[in-house]
Amino acid sequence: MWLTSLVVVLPACDDHVIGQGIPIRAACLRDPPLTYDNFGDGMISRQCRPCHGALVRGGQRGGAPIGVDFDNEQDVLDWADAILRVAVEQESMPPAGGMLPRERELLAEYMRCDVLPRLGQVDLVGTGEDP
Ligand code: HEC
Structure with missing residues (x-):
């Protein structure tokens, strides 16, 4: 009888390795953690x-699709996957740039350590345990 060898490939401990279903190994150790109230809302x-608000109409939206609005924490939860894709992974939002790399890192941390866990999408394997 053949034994099947199971190869487990772990992602490098990279702050940018985030996304649905990926075990997040980078520690979320900031105390207090980034939240909607202390970070997400302001950012x-x-x-x-300025473009993605329910009260922003017509040309003021800069082409942002109707209904793609981030007015409150629930909106951020609802749009989490798309926000991660465009603002963290592809860095295509905001369209004219203007976000500092540091600000994107903080956004990634807020999404990874607060938003995704709320959605039950990440496995915070080893948080606080790994070197
Ligand atoms: C100057 C106006 C403007 C700003 C500021 C802006 N966006 Fe957008 N956004 C757009 C436009 C235009 C589109 C539609 C075209 C596109 O998808 O590239 C869009 C589309 C999107 C979509 C839908 C993309 C998809 O494929 O489903 C998301 C999500 C999004 N933006 C997130 C963000 C986030 C997060 C920020 C802030 C970090 C942001 N946007 C800032 C104009 C803007």
């Missing part, structure tokens, strides 16, 4: 809401 209001 989104500066960088995203």
